[in-house]
Amino acid sequence: MLELTDVTKEYRVGEQAVRALDGVSLRIGAGEFTAIVGPSGSGKSTLLHLLGALDSPDSGSIRFQDKEIGDLDDDAQSEFRRHRVGFIFQFFNLLPTLTAWENIAIPKLLDGTGLRKAKPRALELLDLVGLGERADHRPAELSGGQMQRVAVARALIMDPPLILADEPTGNLDSKTGASILQLLADITEAGNSVVMVTHDMGAVRYCDRVINLRDGRIGSIDRVERGDDGEIRTVPEPGHTEAARVTADGAAVNGAGAVRA
Numbered sequence: 001m002l003e004l005t006d007v008t009k010e011y012r013v014g015e016q017a018v019r020a021l022d023g024v025s026l027r028i029g030a031g032e033f034t035a036i037v038g039p040s041g042s043g044k045s046t047l048l049h050l051l052g053a054l055d056s057p058d059s060g061s062i063r064f065q066d067k068e069i070g071d072l073d074d075d076a077q078s079e080f081r082r083h084r085v086g087f088i089f090q091f092f093n094l095l096p097t098l099t100a101w102e103n104i105a106i107p108k109l110l111d112g113t114g115l116r117k118a119k120p121r122a123l124e125l126l127d128l129v130g131l132g133e134r135a136d137h138r139p140a141e142l143s144g145g146q147m148q149r150v151a152v153a154r155a156l157i158m159d160p161p162l163i164l165a166d167e168p169t170g171n172l173d174s175k176t177g178a179s180i181l182q183l184l185a186d187i188t189e190a191g192n193s194v195v196m197v198t199h200d201m202g203a204v205r206y207c208d209r210v211i212n213l214r215d216g217r218i219g220s221i222d223r224v225e226r227g228d229d230g231e232i233r234t235v236p237e238p239g240h241t242e243a244a245r246v247t248a249d250g251a252a253v254n255g256a257g258a259v260r261a
């Protein structure tokens with residue numbers, strides 16, 4: 001569904017260039033729940049922003065459903081962001097003066113649908129995230145976990161194939177965080193893809209894949225397998241281990257993560 005090839009991104013701060021992403025190649029399949037983990041500053045948020053076309057790479061290719069995102073004009077890119085991607089943030093980003101259902105309806109308003117017309121779907125989604133009783137509550141009247149549920153519903157209202165979440169449980173206690181992770185896992189069961197940046201290694205058990213970033217490169221990609229006994233284990237994806245960064249003749253490949261058979 002989403003394919004990155006040799007993507008680089010640099011930030012310039014004065015004379016200094018910071019290479020936030022350095023030759024990243026990966027694929028995200030439909031219905032997959034992918035975690036992006038790595039130390040602070042390893043490029044996780046930068047990668048998420050590129051996946052959502054909030055920013056563009058300096059070089060390399062990002063294809064979504066076989067279209068190069070960089071080739072789209074500005075209108076098509078904002079169309080892409082509105083209809084193809086839903087965003088979830090660490091601090092929820094709800095509008096304080098609006099009620100829960102109105103917050104959920106916002107993407108519809110931005111797309112030209114009236115509030116009244118958007119309401120039935122917003123209420124359905126509130127039910128889906130377990131907040132049917134809280135439609136008229138404002139963010140200040142909701143707990144952190146409830147606010148994040150509203151944000152999840154808002155991310156879903158345009159029915160986007162791709163949901164991007166940056167530390168969605170970073171501001172929640174572990175029990176509340178677990179319920180949000182379960183909600184995201186349920187969403188992927190319905191066929192949406194979720195890509196989530198997280199610091200929380202406990203989150204991995206809800207995911208299908210784990211991408212480890214290190215200094216702007218892919219260190220490894222692991223698949224999460226669940227045994228019959230509920231045991232979780234991670235299995236390296238072929239071509240995405242540290243070893244794959246070395247070619248047959250022993251030369252290091254610049255830009256880890258590429259599948260270069």
Ligand SMILES: Nc1ncnc2c1ncn2[C@@H]1O[C@H](COP(=O)(O)OP(=O)(O)O)[C@@H](O)[C@H]1O
Pocket residue numbers: 011012013018019020038039040041042043044045046047
């Ligand atoms: N807007 C920016 N301007 C300059 N440098 C940035 C900017 N955003 C990120 N960086 C730098 O790029 C690197 C990767 O940042 P980021 O993607 O935010 O990492 P992470 O989310 O893993 O903590 C870091 O060295 C960071 O300081």
Ligand SMILES: [Mg+2]
Pocket residue numbers: 044045046
């Ligand atoms: Mg970050």
